[in-house]
Amino acid sequence: MKAKDERIHQSENSRSPARKRSSEGSMQTRFGIIKKLFFWYAVLIAAFYGTISVYYLSIQKILTLSDDIVNKNYRISSSAKAMIDSLISMEENEKRYSILKNPEYRGYFESSRQEFEDHLAEILRLLMGTKEVVPWEELFRSYAAQRQQMSLTFSAGEIPEDLWIPERMIDGWIQRISTVLATNEREVELAMRDLHEKGNLARRWGMVGVAVSLLCGVLGMMFLAGSMSRPLRELRRGIRNLARDGSSEPIRILSEDEFGELAFAFNEMLNRLKEEERMRADFISMLSHEIRNPLTTIRESVNLIEQGTMGTVNDKQRRFLGIARQEAERISGLLKNLLQLSKLEAGHPAVNPRELRPAGLVERCVQRFAPAAEAKSIGIRMDIQPDLPTLIGDPELLEQVLLNLIANAVKFSPPGSEVVVAVNCGSGREQVVFAVTDNGPGIPKSEQSFVFQKYYRASSFQHKIDGTGLGLHIAKHIVESHGGTVWLESREGSGSTFGFTLPLSTKECRDEKIEQT
Structure with a gap:
């Protein structure tokens, strides 16, 4: 008995370093839950702000086009039309003055001329530094030359026959302005089309951004749910088996995050429980074998005394011997159950089918x-x-x-x-x-x-x-x-x-x- 206790003690000492090493071991997490959540949020934020950036750039382009249409093309068109009206008014007042010689028409002529000059100056200012300014500069030079001649004529006190500006020249300017006006209106039309295209493009990119955001969100949730639910399901299975049967097989480590570390710790605990259970079973088996022989001797001795082999037995002695025999049989049955359980748990049931x-x-x-x-x-x-x-x-x-x-x-x-x-x-x-x-x-x-x-x-x-x-x-x-x-x-x-x-x-x-x- 003492020798077997020493062997068990030595066996425990030999296993303790392994258990110590096992308990000291740990699993290294590579891509933990925090990193997964951070990565998912980063993708969502990138998709969201990417969509916002595309919208912002598209809106900026639309605003630029709208600004060009409103502040340049529309004002040029309005000024050009006003210039044509001024030229027509100048031509009409010139004719009236030449016929009626009424100074009032000369005032009207001067007023229309001033409006013409103001609108021309505004167009030159709007188109300054662009290639569209060339025809307007040519018009300005033509008008400036005629304006200089008019100034010389009026300074000499002469009144020309055609009154200041020849009709053919006014008609030429009107034709030139009409041509440039038509070109400006085509530019407006093209700008409106471009504006429409950019609006559609912004809408398409916005829908793509929303779709990408939704896709990233759904895929991210599925990935996170899967990476959490599968290890939890495996761990739950192991814990339920352990709670139901008192034993369980090692669970699979499905990830290298905190859940994987938890599964690793569960397997370590399970291995330790199995090792301790095996040691306990070995101890019970050894103890049962050691107790069985003296218990058999006690039972036989009680039977011999009860049968009168050692001398006469009175009723009181017989009653106590019966109690001793029953207790010995109870302990014998318990030892039998322990030995049978040890064999069954070791996977070696003595089945004779x-x-x-x-x-x-x-x-x-x-x-x-x-x-x-x-x-x-x-x-x-x-x-x-x-x-x-x-x-x-x-x-x-x-x-x-x-x-x-x-x-x-x-x-x-x-x-x-x-x-x-x-x-x-x-x-x-x-x-x-x-x-x-x-x-x-x-x-x-x-x-x-x-x-x-x-x-x-x-x-x-x-x-x-x-x-x-x-x-x-x-x-x-x-x-x-x-x-x-x-x-x-x-x-x-x-x-x-x-x-x-x-x-x-x-x-x-x-x-x-x-x-x-």
Whole structure:
């Protein structure tokens, strides 16, 4: 015993550095959640401000064109038309003055001439430094030459026959202004078309920007949701398996961010739990073997003394010897369960499969437990479906499972109640379903997921009813080693139904389907 304790202590010391190294190890995050969110926001901001920039530049171009149309082309057009009106007025007043010799018409002529000069000066100012100013400069030079001649004529006190400006010259200026005016109007038309095109272009780029922003937003949300939900789903699966079965397989590390680090830490914790569980199982196995031999000696000694081999035994001594024998048998049963559990958890169940009848299995278990049920005034009723197919399994192990379920049902049922043991074919006649229903207090929904875990006992009965919490856990391992599943249906205050489902053999399934067809 001491030597084995030393070996276990050495084994723990040899594993502790590995655990220490494992705990010190950590996963390096490359592209964390903060970086992902920052990148997503950066893309959204870039798309948003890119769209705003395109809109701004387009609006600037539209405003420039509008400004040219309003402040240049429109004013040139208005001034040119006013110049034509002034020239026409000058020509009319010249003719009236030449006929009527009325000085008033000369005043009108001077007024129109002044307006002509003002409008021409405004056009020259608007077009200063552009190529469009050339025809207006030519007009200005022609007018300036004629204006100089008019000044010389009036300074000499002469009144010309044609009165200041010849009619042909005025007509020529009108023709020239009309030509330039037509050119200006074409420029206005082209500018309006360009304005329309730029408006459409701005609208298209705006729609593209909005579409890109929406696409980036949706894709970013999908990416972030996927990068968060997949690791969380994997972690949730591992935690649920651990909570339901007390064990779990390592989960996949799907990302290299904080969720990946969390999954890595979960796997580290799982590995440590498995290592500690294996050490505990080894210790229990060793302890069970070491206690089993002296316990057998104690049991045999008690039996010999009780039988009178060592001398006469009075009633009081016999009663105490009976108590000692019962306690020794209880400890022996506990050690047997621990050894069996150790083998089952190690993945080496001693299963000896052979054909068995489900109905016969139920009948044997009910007969074996009938006296204990009668002692509590509890009836056991069998509900067996006729013509059940045979199963392939270990009769002793399956009998242990069913006896455990019946024992629990009788243990927790009140006196005068009834326990129902049922067996029938499942859907499709490809499995056999065993179920044991009691009228006990039921199991709270919050505790049902822990019922088949090792050492679990209902919180409301931990100090009222004896038990180790190993029976259902062992039953679960036995059923799963046969390819079946265990299940529970319970409602607090309305009793419970514990059951397990076993698959039929391949041959039986095929024969059943042939019979149905």
